[in-house]
Amino acid sequence: MESQLIHTVELGDWALSIASLNNHGIVVGLSDGSLNLVDSNGGFSKINAHSGCISTLTNVDKDNVVATAAADGVKVWDFRCINQGPVSKFSNEKNVPFLSLDSKHGLLGAGSELEGTDSEIYIWDLRNSSPLRKLSESHHDDITEVKFHGTNKDLLLSGSTDGYVNIYDLTFPEEEDALHQVINFASIHSADFLSSSRIYTLSHMETFAIHELNDKSTDLKEPQPVQFGDVREPWSCEYVVGIYPGYVACGSNSQESLTLYPFQDEKVDTERRVTLKPAHGEEIVRDVLLKDSRIYTAGEDSKLKIWQNSHWPVSDETPNAEESQTSKDENTMNEEYRKFKNHRKDGSNEQKSKKKTKDKHSSRFKPY
Template sequence: MESQLIHTVELGDWALGIASLDNHGIVVSLSDGSLNLVDSNGNFSRTDAHSGCISSLRNVDKKNIVATAAADGVKVWDFRCINQGPVSKFLNEKNVPFLSLDFEHGLLGAGSELEGTDSEIYIWDLRNSSPLRKLSESHHDDITEVKFHGTNKDLLLSGSTDGYVNVYDLTFPEEEDALHQVINFASIHSADFLSASRIYTLSHMETFAIHELNDKSSDLKEPQPVQFGDVREPWNCEYVVNIYPGYVACGSNSQESLTLYPFQNEKVDTERKLTFKPAHGEEVVRDVFFKDSRIYTAGEDSKLKIWQSSHWPAPDGSVDSEELQTSKDENSLNEDYRKFKKHKKDGSKEQKSKKTKKDKHSNRFKPY
């Protein structure tokens, strides 16, 4: 099933992240450091937010406020007074660029680039510019992901290009004691809590896995993760844009396409899909976002594209049953894994190259 392109918004530089504010519209972050507010007709207004590329964009609330991370710090923006500048700004002791960002439970968390031998995670309460917490001993390369647990305010996840995903129990004051779980996977593109007790990991080599969150109150041995391996062949793509609630987004530069697959019950159903052509041409798709009946895509062609489909995977994970029919019903993650393993090419562990611009960066996941 294909979607219909409604508007193309030319933004002037790489479109990297998308957020939505109920009272204002769609917010797009760019590699030139600007935030762009786009309405439903494709009109936009620009705010110069950072001195360089915005590496992460997150909602602080659903109506008015977003946060951004870049080389010159983390900033919080209230679009009711956007022309007055950020309402809050947070820095780190070394003035190192921030790469990852999340907000939950009234807390803002950010992960930094590597400086020296360690990279750092900072946690702030928005009411105070001084950090509540700094974690600086657990990663030894760029921190590409920071996520708070959705229901447990004491759990924080981080992922890094050092190959590790860490889960911290923030009730412990010492970092060594707070390190609740360490997942040794691969250079992390993204990771998050799938549910109260499950974690996904997606690497820059396009490998994917689902892990159990450790229950240290139990003597049971931690279950082995479900390893999907390199998903480019079974998901018919050249790279994974990201894992979203209810769907995964996959891109193919050579085919100039973007494909969404339903992701329900921790299974990806490749028999049901929504396609976007020509997507963003031969350029990398950076983000995908659903709002009402429209789908927004951001790419390295400097465009935000607005699409519509009468039947599409909804953000809550529900899928319209009329248009998206499946030919089989798999009953377990292990069966799903066997399907992926069957299609996996032997020895296919090297990442396919992706079209990039030499004056920007050589990896799709580092927007600087």
């Protein structure tokens, strides 16, 4: 099925990242450092947010507040008082650009570009500009992804172009001890917790996999993942824009199209697709957002496009099926995880999985 294009908003520079605020509209981050607030009819207003490209933005809450990451730091914006500037600013000691960002549980986490031999992850309490935590020893290239666990505030995920996805247990004060699980995959385009106990990884080479969160108290060996391999042929695309709650978005520049497939229960339904043509022409689509009856797409043609979504009862608010199960499964997982933490704290001599030397892979395109 094809979706109808409703509005095209000319923004003046690459549109890289999208968020939705219930009380205000759609927020778009641009490569010129501006934030753009777009209403349902395609009208927009611009805020000069950063001195350079906005790497990414994320919701702090669903109604009024977003955070943005760029070369000049991380800023938090409350759209109830947007004309007064950012309500908070965060930076790092080296003044290195931040590339990745997430906010949950009253916390803000950001990953940096490589500077010297290490890249860094900073974690802040939103009420205080001083960092709660810095992780600087576990990645050795640009950190392209940082994600908090949806329900467990003590778990943090990071992904990097060094080929690794790391899971940290933030209850351990030392970084070496906090490194709970290492996934050796490939140069990471994106990664996240799919559910309470599963993680996905998507590489810049368009390979995709689903991994188990290691929560066993007696076995620290990484469980075998579900490997999808290179998904370009089975998903009929040239690149994957992203993995979103309830769907995947795939682009084809040569076909000037964007295709959305339902993604539930770790399965991609390639038979029930929604196609957006001409998408963003021959330019790359950088982000997608489903909200109510609309599909929003941002691209390197400097446009935000608004499409009619009349085919799927799905939006970015839709949880995966596993997240919709009863709290019994969640409680069971959390209890197993607590036992695992206690086991480690009691002086276990088990050794963590060691990272193997791996060549750096070239990126399809930089996330910034």
